C-alpha cells in the first residue's frame with residue numbers, strides 16, 4: 388500500500404488493502420457528534436478493529452479502537468488505524484478526529500507484546516515500520532486530533548495520545564498514563580523521547596522515562612501530560628468541546644503552525660527511518676531483551692489468574 392511516508396504494509400494489505408476493512412456494524416453505529424453519523428460514510432471509513440463514527444455536519448469523526456481485551460497495538464490494528472486515518476484525512480468533509488477506545492477501562496495497552504516476542508527479524512521489521520507509520524501519520528496529521536482517554540494508557544497508548552493535539556483523561560485513579568518501557572527492560576526510541584520532552588519538558592521526561600513512571604490522572608495533569616481531567620462520563624463531550632475550540636481557528640493558519648512546531652521532531656525520524664528499524668530489530672532480537680519481555684508478559688498473564 389503506497390503511503391506518503393513510504394511504508395509497506397503486510398502482504399495481505401498490499402494485495403487487498405480493503406480486506407482489512409471488511410466487517411462491519413459501522414453502518415448501524417450511533418451518530419458521533421450531534422447526529423448525522425452512520426450510513427454510507429461510516430461504512431467507508433471503518434474496519435474490524437477501528438470503529439469510525441463520522442459526523443459530516445460538524446466535520447468531526449470519532450475513531451474508536453476495538454481490539455479486545457486491551458487494544459494492544461497488533462500489526463492489524465496499527466495497519467487499520469493508518470488506513471482509517473488516511474481515508475478520513477483524504478475526505479475534505481472532515482477537519483478533526485477524536486481518538487478513543489471501544490474497550491472498557493483501557494484506552495490502549497500499548498504495543499502488542501506478542502508481536503515483540505519470539506518472532507523473526509522480518510516480522511520485527513514489518514512491525515516497527517507500522518509503528519513508525521502510525522506515529523508519523525498521527526503526529527503530522529493536518530487534522531485536529533483529540534485523544535479522549537477513557538481507560539489505562541501505558542506505553543504505546545500514551546504514544547498515540549502524545550501525537551494528538553490535545554488530551555482529555557477520565558478521572559479514574561486506575562487510568563494511568565505514561566511511558567513505562569524501562570520497567571519492561573526496553574528503552575524508548577529517540578523520536579518518542581523527543582515527543583515526551585516536547586510535551587512535559589526535559590527534566591520531567593528524564594525522570595519519568597528512567598523510572599518508567601505511569602501517572603494517575605491528577606499527576607498527569609500536573610506534569611502536563613494531559614490537558615484536562617474530567618469525570619469518566621464527560622470524556623467524550625469534553626473532547627468534542629475541545630475540538631470545537633481548535634476548529635474555531637482557520638485551518639491553514641493552524642496547520643502551518645502545527646507543522647512549524649512538529650517538523651523538526653518528525654524530520655529526525657524521517658532522516659533515519661531505516662537505521663531506526665535496524666536498531667530496533669537488533670535490540671529486540673537480543674536474548675536478554677527477549678527474556679525480559681517474556682518474563683513481563685508472563686507476569687501479566689499470571690496477574691490475571
Ligand SMILES: CCCCC/C=C\CCC/C=C/CC(=O)SCCNC(=O)CCNC(=O)[C@H](O)C(C)(C)COP(=O)(O)OP(=O)(O)OC[C@H]1O[C@@H](n2cnc3c(N)ncnc32)[C@H](O)[C@@H]1OP(=O)(O)O
Pocket residue numbers: 456457459492493495496497498499500501539541542543544567568571573574575576666667670671684687688689690691
Ligand atoms: C537501542 C535502540 C532502541 C530502539 C528501540 C527499542 C525498543 C523499543 C521499545 C518499543 C516501545 C514499546 C512500548 C510498548 O508499548 S510495550 C507495551 C507496554 N505495555 C504495558 O506495559 C501494559 C501492559 N498491560 C497492562 O498493564 C494491563 O493489561 C492494562 C492495560 C492496565 C489492563 O489491565 P486489565 O484490564 O486488568 O487487563 P489484563 O492485565 O488482565 O490483560 C488482559 C489480557 O491482555 C494481555 N495484555 C495486556 N497488555 C498486553 C500487551 N501490551 N500486549 C499483549 N497482551 C497484553 C494480558 O496478558 C491478558 O492476557 P490473557 O487474557 O491471555 O491473560
